[in-house]
Amino acid sequence: MPTSxxxxxxxxxxxxxxxxxxxxxPTSFAGTWVSDPVTGADTAATAGGMVSAxxxxxGSWTPAERQLEERxxxxxxxxxxxxxxxxxxxxxxxxxxxxxxxxxNGRSTRTTKSRWDGDTLITEGQEATTSxxxxxxxxxxxxxxxxxSGTMIVEATRQFEGSGQTVSLLSLVRKK
Numbered sequence: 001m002p003t004s005x006x007x008x009x010x011x012x013x014x015x016x017x018x019x020x021x022x023x024x025x026p027t028s029f030a031g032t033w034v035s036d037p038v039t040g041a042d043t044a045a046t047a048g049g050m051v052s053a054x055x056x057x058x059g060s061w062t063p064a065e066r067q068l069e070e071r072x073x074x075x076x077x078x079x080x081x082x083x084x085x086x087x088x089x090x091x092x093x094x095x096x097x098x099x100x101x102x103x104x105n106g107r108s109t110r111t112t113k114s115r116w117d118g119d120t121l122i123t124e125g126q127e128a129t130t131s132x133x134x135x136x137x138x139x140x141x142x143x144x145x146x147x148x149s150g151t152m153i154v155e156a157t158r159q160f161e162g163s164g165q166t167v168s169l170l171s172l173v174r175k176k
Contacts, residue, residue, distance in 0.1 A: 079093070080094075110126070
């Protein structure tokens with residue numbers, strides 16, 4: 001009978017680790033995040049702002065020029081991002097199980113798939129924006145993670161049809 005009891009304990013422990021306290025629980029991005037040059041200054045070269053490279057040129061914006069706030073809500077199945085900046089408000093809901101997500105914000109439609117790579121969330125897809133000249137289409141890749149200091153790092157790469165590539169690096173800290 002000791003063998004049977006050992007099996008029961010092993011199964012119970014396995015269920016607890018899998019259901020109650022999963023060891024491989026994904027990173028939680030939930031919370032309100034803002035650009036902050038002081039708190040994030042030593043975590044990334046672009047802390048508190050955004051650096052963007054397109055066609056070989058690099059530009060940067062300070063928080064005063066491009067204040068950004070992201071409110072994230074996360075469940076086991078979705079990540080919802082509500083973004084406020086000087087350019088207005090946007091909302092994205094990403095499925096975290098690898099199935100397709102479609103988000104419409106104004107004249108833009110973003111169709112993506114998200115997947116976990118360890119503690120990093122990778123979202124890839126396509127975004128199309130209608131304009132007076134027609135549709136502006138780009139492929140999209142966003143890599144979202146939290147570094148050791150608690151700063152969220154977001155690297156977004158966009159490849160525009162008939163044009164160059166844009167890579168943006170953004171660091172955000174939890175709003176106090």
